Amino acid sequence: MSGHSQFALLRQRRFLPFFIVQSLGAFNDNVYRQAIIGLLYYLSVPKEELTLYTTLAPAIFILPYFLFSALAGQIAEKLEKSRLIVITTTMEIVIMTLAAAGFLTQNMTLLLIALFCTGLQSTLFGPVKYSVLPSILKPEELTGGNGLVEMGTSMSILTGMIVGGLIFTLAGSHGPIVAATAVIALAVLGNVCARMIPKVDAGAPELKINWNPLPESLAVLRMAKKQKAVRNAILGVSWFWFVGTLLTSQLPTYAITNLGGEPTLYIFALALFSIGTGVGSLLCEKLSGRTVEIGLVPLGAFGMTAFLLDLYFARAGEATAQGLSVVAFVQQAGSIRIIIDLLGIGLFTGFFVVPLFALIQSRTPKSEMSRVFAALNIQNSGFIVAAAGVGLAAHAAGVTIPQLFLGLAIANALVAIYIFTIVPEFLMRFLSWLMVRALYRLRPHGIEASVPDEGAALIVCNHVSYLDALILSASIPRPVRFVMYYRIFNIPVMSWIFRTAKTIPIAGAKEDRALMLRAFDEIDAALAEGELVCIFPEGALTRDGQMGAFKSGVDKILERRPVPVVPMALRGMWTSMWSRRDSRLGRMRVPRRFRATIEVVAAPAVEGSAASAERLEAQVRALRGDHA
Template sequence: MSSQFRLLREQRFRPFFLTQFLGAFNDNLFKNALVVLLTFQAASWTTIDPALLANLAAGIFILPFFLFSASAGQLADKYDKAWLTRLVKVLEIAIMAVALTGFLAHSLAVLLGALFLLGCHSTLFGPVKYALLPQHLHEDELVGGNALVEAGTFVAILLGTLVGGLLAAADHGDLWIAGGGLVVAVAGYLNSRGVPPAPAPEPGLKVNPNPISETWRNIGFARKDRPVFLAIMGISWFWLYGALFLAQFPAYAKNVLGGGEGTVTLLLATFTIGIGLGSLLCEKLSGGHVEIGLVPFGSIGLTLFGLDIALASPSVVPAGAPLAISAVLAQPGMFRVLLALLMLGVFGGFFIVPLYAMMQSRSAPAQRARIIAANNILNALFMVVGALSAGALLGAGLTIPMLFGVAALMNAAVAIYIYRLVPEFLLRFIVWLLVHSVYRLRTEGVEHIPAEGPAVLVCNHVSFVDALVIAAACRRPIRFVMDHRIFRWPVLSFVFRHSRAIPIAPAREDAAMMEAAFAEVSKALAEGELIGLFPEGKITADGELCPFRPGLARILEANPVPVVPMALRGLWGSMFSRKDGPALSRPFRRGLFSRIELVAGPALPPQTASLPQVQLQVAALRGDWK
């Protein structure tokens, strides 16, 4: 994880990180402090019921996300994002001044107005925050940067909530809240001055002031790329799921665990630490690239540990409530509840960070901020629907543990639905699982694979999983040309079909299939795709390179594209190779996590990529290690 923490020392990331951290901290400091203040001192402010006030405050804060997200996305695409960041921080200082006025005048209306303005501040900064990252970070830093932002945001939420509660309970708490918020806002502005320029992708954009039509237009931008839109839906679902759990913590602590305010803090801290750990681990588990294979892994954990919290929760409120934290921790099964909550956060990090990185990296740069604005609108909508649904289910007689169980089962259903619509998520998970459970893959030279445009990747053929290993190392989809018998191999056939592999047969077996394969290869290259080729035509029986067949020459004659020579090392002798007999005849003979390598050389121009030259290159890359 050293690479992502290195970003905190760099000028292109550190000022932005601190700015967004302080903004999230201030949002939650003021919001929670105001709710606590109004809950315990409501009589001196208004005759409205405190419970209604708390929900009113939450609704006022989230309302701007519906009203102004579309406009915020337009502004972030039209103007320099560093300039907008500083403008937002100036607005935050002004909002804290309004809050101070509200406290001095003892005016609830002014304070709720300040809360609404703080929601506007967060709404404006949302598209700026996530659209700025791809402009300042390289592709292999995007996951790490998002991980730090997500971890920092949840830590800021936790700290802001805790500090807000402490300030509200202090003598002259109203002045401490306003003064603290003002200091944090000024600190945020000072940090924002160090954010490097992030030029507007579409400076000539004409801003549409109609939030309804612009919201629909932004959602239309997001829907142009189906995986991006489903990533947004996945992010929105996570916020619904996470917010549902977070909203129940006070009642869960009091009515299920028998604790008090300290228990609520313990639950919130455990979940927040889990989110932070999961987010930071994403960069390590994904190899520094956008690895959407972690998303199904995350959804599995969100379901299992959500169910575990439901099953581990006490069925009867302990006697003597409210209990001190030490007494709550001494209850049977409490360690299991906290561990499940921690792991719920960890797997939430695995789920959310790759989705954010995918949304950013695959969105059209000229529309990225507006797509992120659409994401923010849908996030807010899902959270509101989740809150209403939770209220309805609890009102119908469900206990809080039962609500957690229903949410976990719904999470499984949503995940299955998304992965059926976009098999790419599940395919990447299978590939990721293979490479991280059976092998330890090291790559070298994979930067030679073109980031865009057509190319043919040529590699030696050692085992039945060669294509999966190469796919794990390459972030672009690859269409492999493979023997029709391997294409139909049990279990792996699912992966090969959904990754649009191209089955081929020798002319003597099925001439029509062979011609159809070459035609499909030409079509794919014409559309700018990558083709993966094993020109030996079969899996090696002795570990040595077999003579390359002329199919590569025929492909290049019809489609003069670059050829990237590659070599797999260490797969000979693994259970998927044919060493000492058929594949899988001696499972795990080399144990788990055996070391393998994929090495790629510089791309060869089609004019010089003769069959003998390519074979020499592949042999040189492989060396003596089979």
């Protein structure tokens, strides 16, 4: 894992054609929308008419998301996904042919009809875009794959806006021809790439489609709320769209009024935000250790708030200079701070949204995935409209753009606190992620190949320190239910983390027989639900760095439910902090091996019917070797 790069996915057929198709789609949408605005300037339409069109266009584009997302989710669930992607990209060719006719005849009505159809095509593609990833990626690749998709989308939107905006500026009288040719060529290229996507099975081929949009929209929204973590992840993604829409919609005026720039400075400011988002999206895999690490979500939320606050204080009033080019702006006092703020907002936005997409994909049944993402699109469109409304209301009330950024920072903090209060797992994962990354250099080996992608399994591991469970949870790409000695489970502060992670406390038969029996019942119930359960069969922390004998508890678990067993070993923990190598007083001092390199090593799973405490102990000893 240490040598893995998410960019390796770009060399694989299972991912590359899909990545190109979704990036080209976002690019072409924005080329088309900006080219319409360019045509309006080319035709020198009156300012009032220009304002009408620029206000009407986003509403026309987003209307199909309200009307047809539920239908799109059902279709994406029922049809084989690569076939559906070919169908939607074929639709794009037809729609862009209509748009080309609008450019050539300079007919705004025709262009707006094509814009509505583009929104419809995007509505149909939306549920496929994210529901296809869990089918073509391994669980440990979800964060990296989503990071690439978000990076590709943000950069495609940015470059599409730039290219679309420059068509009529550079081509002049040939602008309509260039615009018409560009949108058709991009649509054809997308369709060619779509035909290279490997077959991806339908999530629910037997699904009967309900063609009535209103009750089905309510049905998919209810479906998306069944699991609390997924429901609040969807809320988080929609909030991301609210923040992004409100922020980027203010940048054109902000660049001129508050930064003192000419119109091109808006593109520079948008580029900073988009680049930051792309970089943050790509960094998620590195920071998460290739697991679905929702601990990054609070980090992203708090970072967004911090940089939004600083953006307000960096330039709270109007600029003293006007008409600045990008170069002239960069040379102004205080400009570097604003640049860093815009990059920082984008960077932490990437940290915020990518794990949320990965969580939705990892915790939603494949037979419901497309409909859940259809519900997400409905909710997203509502938040986008709300963001536009807030921007207009703030402007009408005389609120300045920096004041609006200040209000957005405060609102972002309140929404984050609300989500983390409702689903403590987000904050728990953040604290455990922060602790493990701050205290250790973690090196996992063999975990991807050994831990099953789905279904029940029992994990057995040696027990060295008080943080073993946190270290394993940071290494394993799926959520894990840990069985833990009750005295460790009850450690102050740590207890909250363990409870939130649904850890199962256990005691010896002589200490608390009722607790022990209850623990075995909980373990069996978790395995029956297809979950991963991890136990430390030694029954206690090592006192001398050596492994103890595995107790019979593992045999009792497998007698009731013979699930696959994955042997794992912790290496390097004994001489690091929080083992029993030091006295309690010694552990209170700055440890001698702060940021120690530790390893988690896994062996292939053993069939439960063939596993025994003695055999598993021998395997874990072999994995551990001489690395105490």
